Amino acid sequence: MIAALLRRDLAQFFPFTGSGAALPVVFFVAVAMLFPFAVGPDANLMLKTGGGVVWIAALLAAILPLERLVARDIELGFFDQLKLRGLAEEAMMAVRLIAHWLSFGPPLLLATFPAAALLKIEGETLEILLLGLLAGTPGLAAIGLMIAALTASLRAGAALSGLLLIPLALPILIFGAGALARMDRISLGFVAAISLALVAIAPFAAGAAIRAAREN
Amino acid sequence: MQAPPPFLAADNLACRRGERLLFKRLSFRLEAGAACHVTGANGAGKTTLIRALAGLTTPYAGEVRREGGLALLEERSGLDPDLPLGKALAFWFGLDGAQEPDGIMAALRLTDLAEVPVRYLSTGQKKRAALARMVSQRAPVWLLDEPLSGLDTASQGLVSALVQDHCAGGGIALIASHQPLDLPAMTSFAIEDHAPAEEEA
Numbered sequence: 201m202i203a204a205l206l207r208r209d210l211a212q213f214f215p216f217t218g219s220g221a222a223l224p225v226v227f228f229v230a231v232a233m234l235f236p237f238a239v240g241p242d243a244n245l246m247l248k249t250g251g252g253v254v255w256i257a258a259l260l261a262a263i264l265p266l267e268r269l270v271a272r273d274i275e276l277g278f279f280d281q282l283k284l285r286g287l288a289e290e291a292m293m294a295v296r297l298i299a300h301w302l303s304f305g306p307p308l309l310l311a312t313f314p315a316a317a318l319l320k321i322e323g324e325t326l327e328i329l330l331l332g333l334l335a336g337t338p339g340l341a342a343i344g345l346m347i348a349a350l351t352a353s354l355r356a357g358a359a360l361s362g363l364l365l366i367p368l369a370l371p372i373l374i375f376g377a378g379a380l381a382r383m384d385r386i387s388l389g390f391v392a393a394i395s396l397a398l399v400a401i402a403p404f405a406a407g408a409a410i411r412a413a414r415e416n
Numbered sequence: 417m418q419a420p421p422p423f424l425a426a427d428n429l430a431c432r433r434g435e436r437l438l439f440k441r442l443s444f445r446l447e448a449g450a451a452c453h454v455t456g457a458n459g460a461g462k463t464t465l466i467r468a469l470a471g472l473t474t475p476y477a478g479e480v481r482r483e484g485g486l487a488l489l490e491e492r493s494g495l496d497p498d499l500p501l502g503k504a505l506a507f508w509f510g511l512d513g514a515q516e517p518d519g520i521m522a523a524l525r526l527t528d529l530a531e532v533p534v535r536y537l538s539t540g541q542k543k544r545a546a547l548a549r550m551v552s553q554r555a556p557v558w559l560l561d562e563p564l565s566g567l568d569t570a571s572q573g574l575v576s577a578l579v580q581d582h583c584a585g586g587g588i589a590l591i592a593s594h595q596p597l598d599l600p601a602m603t604s605f606a607i608e609d610h611a612p613a614e615e616e617a
Contacts, residue, residue, distance in 0.1 A: 201511055208507050212496070277492030280472055281549075284486050285511065414472050 201287060202295060209299035213265065224261040225307045231257035232315030243320055250319030251329050251380035257315070258308055258333060259369050262340040266365070267358040269300060269348035270410065279410055289407035297345050297402055305337035325380060331388050332376040339395030342402035343368045349406035353413040421448045422484030422556035424469065424588050429478035431464045437476070438464055439610040446588045448556070451579060451599050454592040456607035462592035465607065466490065466561045469590065484588075485555035489563055493546040495534045501545055502530030514552035524548045524574065539566035544574075551578060558582060558589040565595070 235253045239245060273279055282292055312333060316326050347364045351357035371394050379387035423446060430440035438461030446452055456462050468475045470488050495504040505526075509517040521527050524544045529537065537545065543566050550558065563575050579589045580599055591597060597604075 204507065204510055208496075275492065276496070277490060277494045278496075280470075280490075280492070281488070281494040281508070283472060284470060284488055414467075415474070 201285065202291065205282070205287075205292070205295050206299060209296055210302060213269075213299050213303035222307070224264040224304060225311045227264060228257045228261040228308055229311050229315050229318075231260065232318050235319060246320045247325065250316070250321045251325060252377045253319060254312060254315055254321070254329060255332075255336075255373055255377045255380075258337070259340065259366070259373060261308060262304065262337075262344050262369070263362040263365050265300065265304060266344050266348045266361045269296070269345060270406070271348065271352040271357060274352050274410060274413055280414070289411050290403045291407075293345065293349065293406040293410070294403040296406070297342060297399065300345055301338050301341040304341060305334075308337060309333055324383065328379055328383060328385065328388070331385070332379050332391055335388055335392040335395055336372045336376045337395075339372050339391070339398040340365075340369055342395070342398035345402050346405045346409070349409035349413075352410065420483055421586070422588055423447050423482070424557050424590065425481045426469065427479045427481070429465070429468065429480065430476045431461060431468050431473075432476045433461065433464050437612045439607055440477070440612050442478070442607075442610045444605070446590065448586045448588060449583050451583045451589045451591065451602040453597050453599075453602055453604035454590065454607055455594060455604060456592070457594065460607045460611070462594075462607055463490070463561055466559050466590070466592050470559055482557060484557050485553070486557045486559065487550045487553040487555035488559045488561075489546055489550045490561040493534070493542050494549065495542070495545055497535035498533060500531050500533055501526065501537065504534050505545060505548060508549045509552050512553045514554075517552060520548050520552050524551075525571075540568060540571060543567055544571060547575065547578065556587050558587060560589065560591045560593075562593050562595075563591060564593055564597070 232254060235250070236246065239249075279289065279292055283289065309330060312330055316322065316329065321329060343365055347361045347368070351361045351364070354360060372391055375387045375390040375394070379385065379391070425445040427443055429442040431438050442465070444452065454462055454465065464473070466488070467473045469480050470486060471480065494508070495501070496507075505517070505521070514520065518527070521530065524547055526541075526544055526548055529541060534542070534545070543563070547563070558579070560579070564572050567575065576597065576599060579591065583589055583599075
């Protein structure tokens with residue numbers, strides 16, 4: 201049942217195949233493209249700030265898929281039908297987390313190459329940026345899932361989820377972008393640790409949230 | 417080893433919606449082969465009862481006991497609106513290990529609609545699709561919330577026939593509907609009979 205559910209979730213959320221489309225990734229590259237236009241093509245400035253811009257773009261791109269991540273399937277009665285078949289909400293949310301990250305993390309990492317080229321990021325900086333995003337995006341996905349599940353039954357949920365994600369994502373952003381400023385890999389370890397903790401908590405928090413959403 | 421016979425029972429069930437108590441001291445027990453019709457006006461608490469019986473919400477008081485798998489038909493079909501009907505149903509058929517899904521689709525006159533995205537289906541067509549999902553589940557206990565709404569006369573007859581077959585095969589069906597239903601050996605109760613007195617509500 202888990203495998204069938206993962207296939208279905210991936211088909212729903214994967215860019216290009218699913219109805220979710222590639223919007224977050226396109227948005228991500230678009231931000232990277234706009235930045236040089238806004239601040240001018242100073243190579244030194246770009247090298248210093250470009251990595252931070254990519255991180256902010258990644259953070260904003262993480263907000264985009266949240267609206268349809270959980271709320272739609274609650275309205276469909278999809279989770280209820282799975283529940284009747286004996287699947288725990290935690291398992292549904294763990295599968296959803298994997299599908300969400302797969303449809304958003306790897307495409308974002310790939311899109312980092314063109315984005316980095318636009319911002320003239322290369323060499324070791326690019327390497328640390330990619331490693332940081334690899335370590336940080338699962339955490340962003342986990343925060344996103346928890347927020348999407350918590351706000352699913354609220355009318356203004358979509359607008360609220362963007363606001364909620366930003367403060368919660370701050371630790372990832374600080375260590376991830378901080379690693380670029382100091383070119384140190386120890387910060388990346390912190391990013392990975394934060395991500396790991398978030399990924400471990402998210403299925404339980406999101407599962408409890410969709411259970412609670414049924415009661416009203 | 418044979419599975420124990422299915423049953424569905426409620427003991428002194430009470431449910432609330434928001435702050436309002438909808439019904440209380442509701443008790444019944446349905447054995448294999450039983451069909452039960454729950455009547456009540458809109459807002460009387462039929463859907464609340466069904467969801468409590470399904471174990472999706474926790475009742476305010478009392479207890480639901482059940483033996484055997486559960487299938488639920490409600491307003492929400494659980495079918496992906498963006499997918500063609502055939503694919504949306506195939507997900508549930510696969511999950512439930514449905515036998516002869518083509519036969520079920522044909523019986524519910526869905527074969528010609530297989531390529532149509534679910535969101536373009538009419539209310540009645542969606543309901544028939546949800547019925548197909550429910551039949552293929554082969555669960556002994558059926559909970560149906562307004563199964564007749566949106567259906568034409570022919571399809572309403574189809575629902576009665578499906579429920580009748582299900583109960584004849586030892587299944588249990590609890591049907592919440594404000595529309596009249598005609599099934600042999602069907603019991604029925606009105607949810608309003610269990611409504612709390614005015615001062616308690």
